[in-house]
Amino acid sequence: MWGREPGARRGPRPGLSLGLVTEAAIAIADAKGLAGLRMSDVAARLGVSTMALYGYVATKEELLTAMVDAAVPDPPEPGTAHWRDYLTDWTRAHRDHLAGRPWLLDISPLTPPAGPRGLAWLDRALTVLMRSGLAADEAVNVATTLSAYATSTAALLRGLQGSVEDEAAPGVAGYTATLDRFVDAENYPGLSEALRSEAFGQGDDWVEDADFAFGLNLLFDGVEVLISRRKEQP
Amino acid sequence: MWGREPGARRGPRPGLSLGLVTEAAIAIADAKGLAGLRMSDVAARLGVSTMALYGYVATKEELLTAMVDAAVPDPPEPGTAHWRDYLTDWTRAHRDHLAGRPWLLDISPLTPPAGPRGLAWLDRALTVLMRSGLAADEAVNVATTLSAYATSTAALLRGLQGSVEDEAAPGVAGYTATLDRFVDAENYPGLSEALRSEAFGQGDDWVEDADFAFGLNLLFDGVEVLISRRKEQP
DNA sequence: ACTAACTCCGTAGCTCGTACAGTATATTGG
DNA sequence: CCAATATACTGTACGAGCTACGGAGTTAGT
Numbered sequence: 001m002w003g004r005e006p007g008a009r010r011g012p013r014p015g016l017s018l019g020l021v022t023e024a025a026i027a028i029a030d031a032k033g034l035a036g037l038r039m040s041d042v043a044a045r046l047g048v049s050t051m052a053l054y055g056y057v058a059t060k061e062e063l064l065t066a067m068v069d070a071a072v073p074d075p076p077e078p079g080t081a082h083w084r085d086y087l088t089d090w091t092r093a094h095r096d097h098l099a100g101r102p103w104l105l106d107i108s109p110l111t112p113p114a115g116p117r118g119l120a121w122l123d124r125a126l127t128v129l130m131r132s133g134l135a136a137d138e139a140v141n142v143a144t145t146l147s148a149y150a151t152s153t154a155a156l157l158r159g160l161q162g163s164v165e166d167e168a169a170p171g172v173a174g175y176t177a178t179l180d181r182f183v184d185a186e187n188y189p190g191l192s193e194a195l196r197s198e199a200f201g202q203g204d205d206w207v208e209d210a211d212f213a214f215g216l217n218l219l220f221d222g223v224e225v226l227i228s229r230r231k232e233q234p
Numbered sequence: 235m236w237g238r239e240p241g242a243r244r245g246p247r248p249g250l251s252l253g254l255v256t257e258a259a260i261a262i263a264d265a266k267g268l269a270g271l272r273m274s275d276v277a278a279r280l281g282v283s284t285m286a287l288y289g290y291v292a293t294k295e296e297l298l299t300a301m302v303d304a305a306v307p308d309p310p311e312p313g314t315a316h317w318r319d320y321l322t323d324w325t326r327a328h329r330d331h332l333a334g335r336p337w338l339l340d341i342s343p344l345t346p347p348a349g350p351r352g353l354a355w356l357d358r359a360l361t362v363l364m365r366s367g368l369a370a371d372e373a374v375n376v377a378t379t380l381s382a383y384a385t386s387t388a389a390l391l392r393g394l395q396g397s398v399e400d401e402a403a404p405g406v407a408g409y410t411a412t413l414d415r416f417v418d419a420e421n422y423p424g425l426s427e428a429l430r431s432e433a434f435g436q437g438d439d440w441v442e443d444a445d446f447a448f449g450l451n452l453l454f455d456g457v458e459v460l461i462s463r464r465k466e467q468p
Numbered sequence: 469a470c471t472a473a474c475t476c477c478g479t480a481g482c483t484c485g486t487a488c489a490g491t492a493t494a495t496t497g498g
Numbered sequence: 499c500c501a502a503t504a505t506a507c508t509g510t511a512c513g514a515g516c517t518a519c520g521g522a523g524t525t526a527g528t
Binding site for chain 1: 236339342345350357361362370372373375378383387393413424425431433455456457
């Protein structure tokens with residue numbers, strides 16, 4: 001994964017590489033979802049036998065983690081942007097990445113980044129945060145929280161686009177329908193009031209952008225408080 | 235799951251119930267983790283054949299979602315507490331629940347709550363937030379974010395307790411060791427600076443409490459801004 | 469009683485990951 | 499140039515685990 005294995009070895013030249021294998025696997029996951037990802041299919045797509053893959057990957061699990069990192073796009077570059085602007089980009093791009101590859105959310109989405117590409121994202125966020133005056137450990141905390149926010153909104157998006165298995169009514173509609181059927185004002189006063197106010201959004205663009213920015217600004221307001229505090233007493 | 239199936243039916247009396255089945259499954263998951271949960275084991279623990287379970291549950295998947303909701307404890311009761319105090323409790327209890335049942339994090343942890351017990355938590359948070367002046371949709375957003383925060387910190391805790399598979403060095407130690415080996419100052423300036431400052435914590439009590447409260451207060455500062463804004467112009 | 473609806477059981481089938489043993493290929497050392 | 503050896507890949511097969519299916523016993527309605 002870190003691309004560090006040169007050396008002239010003995011036997012036949014490898015016909016493949018970890019990169020090619022993960023690439024093929026990603027293509028399949030994109031097309032058929034994680035549930036539709038079989039080792040045999042990956043092999044078939046590469047024109048080799050199933051067992052050939054095990055020369056590049058010890059186990060399917062390992063392939064999955066390689067896929068997760070390989071799929072990570074380049075992070076937006078900070079440049080000279082204000083931290084708030086940059087991190088808005090960063091978080092939105094992070095979310096869009098996850099939303100565009102739903103299978104990522106099925107592979108332990110809340111483990112810390114372990115590959116080179118994932119770490120680059122973390123690096124950029126830390127750079128910007130520390131540049132704006134935060135201590136290193138504070139920056140780590142903020143970055144972690146932002147990443148969690150991106151992940152959870154992406155998951156929400158996904159969940160609202162049909163995964164919530166209600167009979168023949170996917171999306172927010174399906175979810176609120178289920179709630180309406182079971183939520184009574186006595187046991188769930190707050191929830192049923194929220195339902196009455198249609199707080200769960202009516203369109204499928206829920207969390208699309210307004211809500212996303214809303215929660216993010218909540219966080220940033222907090223960060224702002226912290227930064228100004230640091231500027232007074234570093 | 236919603237416990238709504240009365241009616242005198244015809245055949246033999248059911249010897250089990252969905253409740254008993256999920257209870258048994260939960261016991262096994264607690265003991266052996268999600269990976270060690272086999273339908274046959276659940277059946278054995280109940281003294282029935284494997285296939286008997288399929289009278290109560292259509293598929294293993296369905297059993298899992300039932301487990302998730304059944305495992306949810308009662309939410310803390312709001313009483314007259316200040317929103318900030320209550321939600322601190324709420325979020326911490328949420329996190330502790332997830333941390334105490336690691337298998338929960340393996341069952342699509344970021345889908346919105348669908349069962350009665352999970353919804354009770356959402357309900358309490360909404361009640362408190364709306365009572366303090368937020369609009370319904372704002373409350374939903376905040377609650378969602380808090381839940382995500384609880385989930386991600388729980389996952390972080392879990393990840394730091396050995397899941398990060400580094401050879402013979404679990405915990406933060408293992409993670410930072412891996413980073414140290416691969417992160418160079420040129421490609422990862424921010425990250426390597428953070429590593430030098432030991433920002434990733436030295437003890438295994440990382441995120442234990444100080445960091446948890448830190449991120450949470452960040453969020454709450456943002457909420458506070460919002461609430462005071464709402465009090466001026468509702 | 470008789471039948472219909474229902475619960476539970478045993479068996480068997482299917483899917484999928486992967487261990488193993490064999491064969492072909494390239495590199496090294498004599 | 500020719501072994502010897504390490505490596506890449508193949509085919510077969512095994513094992514784990516979920517679940518479809520048909521049968522046997524059980525209770526309620528008529």
